[in-house]
Amino acid sequence: MKITILYKFRNTAWGGANQFLHALRNWFVSKGCYEEDPFKADVGIFISYPFNNEDLFGTVHKLKKNTNTLIVNRMNGPIFLYRDQDVAVDKMNFIFNRHVADGTIFQSKWSMEQCHKLGMIPNGYETIIGNAPDPGFFYRPDPSKNKVVGKTKIVAASWSDNYKKGFDTYQYLDDNLDFARFEMTFIGRSPIIFKNINQLPILQSDKLAETFRDHDMxxxxxxxxxxxxxxxxxxxxxxxxxARNNSSQPELLGTGGLLFNDTxxxxDAINKVSNNLNYYRSSIKVPTIDEIGxxxxNFCNRIYSEYREGKYTRKCWSNMRYYGLTARAHFWEKGTRIKNKLRKINENGNQPG
Known part of the structure; x- marks a missing residue:
C-alpha cells in the first residue's frame, strides 16, 4: 500500500501542521510506503481545511473520478472555536468528511467530541491519532545539562499572533512573574511588545529545538x-x-507538568513545576513519530484491505457536490477578504491622527 499526503508543504517554519506533516512524510518515506504522485497512491491523506490551497479539492475530485485512491481526512478544529466567524469552514469540513472521506483521523479525543457535538456525522472508519515531532530535531538534552544554574529559564512560543494563543497570560506574566527568580523567553509572533520577557522571532526547527533544550520549562x-x-x-x-486547562491540553500534557485555569x-503552577523539575521531567510521556506513523x-491499511476484499465500498464525489462545496469555499474566501479589508480600514480610522 502506497500513501500520499495531499498538502502544499513549506520548507520553512509554517505552523504546527506543516512541521508535523514533514515528520510524518519522512516516516512514510523511511518505510518505503510513500508515493509523491497522488495519482499512483492507494491512499491520500487530506488535511481539512486546506487554507489558501483550495485547489486541493480539485485534486481530490480528480482522484475520486479517475482512480481507486481512498481518501483519509485528518480533521482540524472545530475551526470556529479559534476564529468565531469561521463556522462556515466547519460546515465545509463536515460536508467533505461525510461525502468524500473514506476514513477520518481526529488529532485528539476533545476534537472528535466537539466535532460530533457540532453536528458532524460519524464516519464508518474513525480513529484518534495525535502528533509527534521529527526526532532528528526534537529530543531530550544530555541529562548532565538538566541542572538549573541561576534563574529558572522559562520559554513560550507561538507561530500565530492570534490573541487566543494565550497572550492574556503572557501579558500577565510579563507584568507579574518574579524576574529575580525566573528568566522568560517568547519565540514567534506576538501582538504584545514585552517589557521583561525576552522575545525571539520564528525559528526553524533546528534552532527552535536547540533553544528549547537551553531552557528548563x-x-x-x-x-x-x-x-x-x-x-x-x-x-x-x-x-x-x-499548560492551560482546556481543549486538548490535558490529553497531551498528561503527567509531564501542571494545568492552570487563568491568571x-x-x-502557582509555575512555582510548583519549577520546584520539582526533575520529577515532572521524568514524568513526561509522549508518543514517538514511529508510533504515530x-x-x-495501520488505519489506512485497514480501510484499504477491506476495500480490496470487497467489504467496503469506496465513496464517490459527484460533480454536483464537488461544485457545491467549491462554490461555498469561493464565497467564504471572498467574504473573508472583504471582512479583513473592512477591519483594517476600521482600525486605521480609529488611530489618532
Missing amino acids: FVFASKVETCSNILMEALHCGLPAV RDVL ANYY
Whole structure:
C-alpha cells in the first residue's frame, strides 16, 4: 500500500501542521510506503481545511473520478472555536468528511467530541491519532545539562499572533512573574511588545529545538488547540510544561507538568513545576513519530484491505457536490477578504491622527 499526503508543504517554519506533516512524510518515506504522485497512491491523506490551497479539492475530485485512491481526512478544529466567524469552514469540513472521506483521523479525543457535538456525522472508519515531532530535531538534552544554574529559564512560543494563543497570560506574566527568580523567553509572533520577557522571532526547527533544550520549562497558554505541535515539541525536548486547562491540553500534557485555569493560578503552577523539575521531567510521556506513523499506516491499511476484499465500498464525489462545496469555499474566501479589508480600514480610522 502506497500513501500520499495531499498538502502544499513549506520548507520553512509554517505552523504546527506543516512541521508535523514533514515528520510524518519522512516516516512514510523511511518505510518505503510513500508515493509523491497522488495519482499512483492507494491512499491520500487530506488535511481539512486546506487554507489558501483550495485547489486541493480539485485534486481530490480528480482522484475520486479517475482512480481507486481512498481518501483519509485528518480533521482540524472545530475551526470556529479559534476564529468565531469561521463556522462556515466547519460546515465545509463536515460536508467533505461525510461525502468524500473514506476514513477520518481526529488529532485528539476533545476534537472528535466537539466535532460530533457540532453536528458532524460519524464516519464508518474513525480513529484518534495525535502528533509527534521529527526526532532528528526534537529530543531530550544530555541529562548532565538538566541542572538549573541561576534563574529558572522559562520559554513560550507561538507561530500565530492570534490573541487566543494565550497572550492574556503572557501579558500577565510579563507584568507579574518574579524576574529575580525566573528568566522568560517568547519565540514567534506576538501582538504584545514585552517589557521583561525576552522575545525571539520564528525559528526553524533546528534552532527552535536547540533553544528549547537551553531552557528548563515551557508555558503554554493557548485557549483552544486541536493537538498542539509546539507543546509536543517542547515535551519531546524534555521540558516540563505548565499548560492551560482546556481543549486538548490535558490529553497531551498528561503527567509531564501542571494545568492552570487563568491568571489567578498560573504563577502557582509555575512555582510548583519549577520546584520539582526533575520529577515532572521524568514524568513526561509522549508518543514517538514511529508510533504515530505506524498508527497512520495501520488505519489506512485497514480501510484499504477491506476495500480490496470487497467489504467496503469506496465513496464517490459527484460533480454536483464537488461544485457545491467549491462554490461555498469561493464565497467564504471572498467574504473573508472583504471582512479583513473592512477591519483594517476600521482600525486605521480609529488611530489618532
